[in-house]
Amino acid sequence: MAIVDISIIPIGTGTTSVSEYVAGIHKVLEKNAERVKYKLTPMNTIIEGELPVLLEVIQQMHEVPFTKGAARVATTMRIDDRRDKESTMEKKLQSVQSKLS
Amino acid sequence: MAIVDISIIPIGTGTTSVSEYVAGIHKVLEKNAERVKYKLTPMNTIIEGELPVLLEVIQQMHEVPFTKGAARVATTMRIDDRRDKESTMEKKLQSVQSKLS
Amino acid sequence: MAIVDISIIPIGTGTTSVSEYVAGIHKVLEKNAERVKYKLTPMNTIIEGELPVLLEVIQQMHEVPFTKGAARVATTMRIDDRRDKESTMEKKLQSVQSKLS
Amino acid sequence: MAIVDISIIPIGTGTTSVSEYVAGIHKVLEKNAERVKYKLTPMNTIIEGELPVLLEVIQQMHEVPFTKGAARVATTMRIDDRRDKESTMEKKLQSVQSKLS
Numbered sequence: 078m079a080i081v082d083i084s085i086i087p088i089g090t091g092t093t094s095v096s097e098y099v100a101g102i103h104k105v106l107e108k109n110a111e112r113v114k115y116k117l118t119p120m121n122t123i124i125e126g127e128l129p130v131l132l133e134v135i136q137q138m139h140e141v142p143f144t145k146g147a148a149r150v151a152t153t154m155r156i157d158d159r160r161d162k163e164s165t166m167e168k169k170l171q172s173v174q175s176k177l178s
Numbered sequence: 179m180a181i182v183d184i185s186i187i188p189i190g191t192g193t194t195s196v197s198e199y200v201a202g203i204h205k206v207l208e209k210n211a212e213r214v215k216y217k218l219t220p221m222n223t224i225i226e227g228e229l230p231v232l233l234e235v236i237q238q239m240h241e242v243p244f245t246k247g248a249a250r251v252a253t254t255m256r257i258d259d260r261r262d263k264e265s266t267m268e269k270k271l272q273s274v275q276s277k278l279s
Numbered sequence: 280m281a282i283v284d285i286s287i288i289p290i291g292t293g294t295t296s297v298s299e300y301v302a303g304i305h306k307v308l309e310k311n312a313e314r315v316k317y318k319l320t321p322m323n324t325i326i327e328g329e330l331p332v333l334l335e336v337i338q339q340m341h342e343v344p345f346t347k348g349a350a351r352v353a354t355t356m357r358i359d360d361r362r363d364k365e366s367t368m369e370k371k372l373q374s375v376q377s378k379l380s
Numbered sequence: 381m382a383i384v385d386i387s388i389i390p391i392g393t394g395t396t397s398v399s400e401y402v403a404g405i406h407k408v409l410e411k412n413a414e415r416v417k418y419k420l421t422p423m424n425t426i427i428e429g430e431l432p433v434l435l436e437v438i439q440q441m442h443e444v445p446f447t448k449g450a451a452r453v454a455t456t457m458r459i460d461d462r463r464d465k466e467s468t469m470e471k472k473l474q475s476v477q478s479k480l481s
Contacts, residue, residue, distance in 0.1 A: 090391075100277045103278050120224050121221075121256070151360075153256060170220045255456065378400070378403045378406075
């Protein structure tokens with residue numbers, strides 16, 4: 078299981094707003110909800126699942142701005158892949174919060 | 179006002195766990211809470227404020243693993259700086275959620 | 280055609296050096312040299328090719344530290360995918376250099 | 381001494397080309413050439429120097445698209461900060477190349 082945060086930015090769209098693309102990206106995530114957990118944050122989307130599946134879903138997400146007319150897309154991601162113990166979004170956040178209290 | 183997501187990873191610490199460093203990083207954020215809003219996610223910390231202030235706080239966050247013994251630190255960040263209208267973590271998330279409903 | 284820069288960092292290896300993993304990553308690139316162009320920089324590896332192929336190669340690169348004993352790997356990447364005209368590493372650099380002279 | 385790779389992307393400019401901003405960013409680098417080494421790659425700019433200086437220069441670079449009319453800028457960076465031995469762009473590349481030969 079890996080966790081990935083992704084940011085997808087269309088370039089050259091003529092508008093500073095990028096939220097138009099979010100609905101389309103969200104539909105991709107909903108369609109894959111059985112094999113990928115996801116969480117929206119103000120800066121990116123975090124997804125959790127098997128890495129090959131995540132990369133497949135990320136490709137679908139990355140296509141969304143193109144289908145809506147963008148001609149260039151800048152996508153950045155961080156992959157956190159831990160194999161010595163099961164790591165999930167929930168466990169990572171709990172681990173942090175336990176250190177803080 | 180800008181929003182930045184930051185991930186700080188110590189290299190060569192001999193342990194796959196990085197949550198030890200989180201308490202120290204959180205103290206930095208608490209100390210700066212009057213000028214910087216922050217939010218922990220499973221993959222990064224998101225902070226919001228004036229960009230020069232954010233970069234100052236990020237430098238303090240980046241120092242934490244060194245003060246705890248790390249000799250190498252890999253920090254990655256995304257800056258989202260929008261000046262045509264006020265952008266906050268809350269507004270960004272609301273804007274996304276309104277597109278989804 | 281897309282261009283991607285990738286940084287692959289093993290976590291918890293007990294050494295601040297990461298160059299040990301580079302030979303293995305380079306072998307992955309050599310094995311894929313017919314379908315992927317690549318360039319090493321001091322901070323990352325840049326690869327160019329069809330995006331699905333790139334993501335397949337990136338997965339192979341990301342596996343290298345695990346095969347060498349790492350239990351956690353942090354991989355970050357930026358994808359630049361432009362479809363209004365052919366974009367290559369060489370053309371991007373030329374375009375920049377022509378603006379500078 | 382730290383090394384940072386930076387990518388600066390204007391959002392909403394109406395053109396997929398970003399090379400227009402490069403000349404301005406390059407001028408910032410030339411102006412700071414005494415305290416910061418830099419290298420252009422097809423995907424980003426790599427700079428080397430004292431971290432507080434680098435972050436100051438990055439702020440100046442990040443301002444360039446705004447001075448040229450952009451209203452939103454997405455800047456991403458990776459910081460590699462190693463303190464157990466001197467790390468430079470040149471040494472990192474040499475270290476990698478020695479592993480490959």
